[in-house]
Amino acid sequence: MTERPFPLRFYESTVASGNAYKVRLLMAQLGITCEVIALDILAQPSQSRTAEFLAKNPNGRIPVLELEDGTFLAESNAILFYLADGSAFMPSAAVERAQVLQWMFFEQYSHEPYIAVMKSWRFWGDLSQKRPEEIALWQTRGQAALNVMDTHLRKRSFFVGERYSIADIALYAYTHTADLAGFDLVSTPAVRAWLDRVAAQPDHVLIANGPGSAGFQDHRQPG
Numbered sequence: 001m002t003e004r005p006f007p008l009r010f011y012e013s014t015v016a017s018g019n020a021y022k023v024r025l026l027m028a029q030l031g032i033t034c035e036v037i038a039l040d041i042l043a044q045p046s047q048s049r050t051a052e053f054l055a056k057n058p059n060g061r062i063p064v065l066e067l068e069d070g071t072f073l074a075e076s077n078a079i080l081f082y083l084a085d086g087s088a089f090m091p092s093a094a095v096e097r098a099q100v101l102q103w104m105f106f107e108q109y110s111h112e113p114y115i116a117v118m119k120s121w122r123f124w125g126d127l128s129q130k131r132p133e134e135i136a137l138w139q140t141r142g143q144a145a146l147n148v149m150d151t152h153l154r155k156r157s158f159f160v161g162e163r164y165s166i167a168d169i170a171l172y173a174y175t176h177t178a179d180l181a182g183f184d185l186v187s188t189p190a191v192r193a194w195l196d197r198v199a200a201q202p203d204h205v206l207i208a209n210g211p212g213s214a215g216f217q218d219h220r221q222p223g
């Protein structure tokens with residue numbers, strides 16, 4: 001990696017956040033350790049909405065990475081992009097870097113808003129308060145994202161350039177628990193095979209073993 005301000009503190013959540021997990025997974029694979037501060041985002045109001053935290057991220061959400069020069073980086077995929085720059089987790093060819101962004105934007109627009117939100121409703125929100133039409137729409141849109149991934153992965157091992165990259169990390173975070181959120185992974189065999197490939201990468205860490213694991217039990221995994 002080239003010289004750059006190093007991570008000093010990582011703000012994440014006391015409950016399992018896939019967005020925070022992306023960063024925790026990449027930091028483990030890059031061998032980066034820093035102070036971790038877990039906020040209670042289920043508190044009313046969330047600890048990410050205090051004036052002190054809004055000064056770090058005006059959008060009031062975790063994850064946030066504080067760098068040694070005082071910079072605060074928000075948005076999980078922007079943090080991945082910063083940390084991976086110059087490493088094996090970021091392709092060097094311009095078109096492949098753009099494809100990494102392509103899949104990370106897909107994740108934030110077509111995948112995470114449905115799959116992560118359904119997970120949050122099921123684990124920490126009140127699913128019964130949601131209208132059936134709303135749940136059905138979220139189900140349809142989340143499943144459509146999984147189908148797009150499956151089509152892409154039928155001819156490839158990883159999302160970009162036949163190599164594990166931050167595009168895979170960004171998409172793995174909420175996909176690997178999508179079945180717990182009520183989505184069907186049985187009909188997406190290429191996604192399931194890719195999930196196994198991602199989990200087999202060196203220095204992989206589990207979502208359920210981090211500081212942000214309280215309240216979330218993935219019974220298929222230890223911890």
Ligand SMILES: N[C@@H](CCC(=O)N[C@@H](CS)C(=O)NCC(=O)O)C(=O)O
Nearest residue numbers: 017019041046061062063075076077
């Ligand atoms: N697009 C953002 C989403 C961040 C996000 O939604 N964070 C949630 C936890 S996963 C949060 O901080 N929720 C608390 C709140 O909104 O007050 C990212 O990728 O980092």
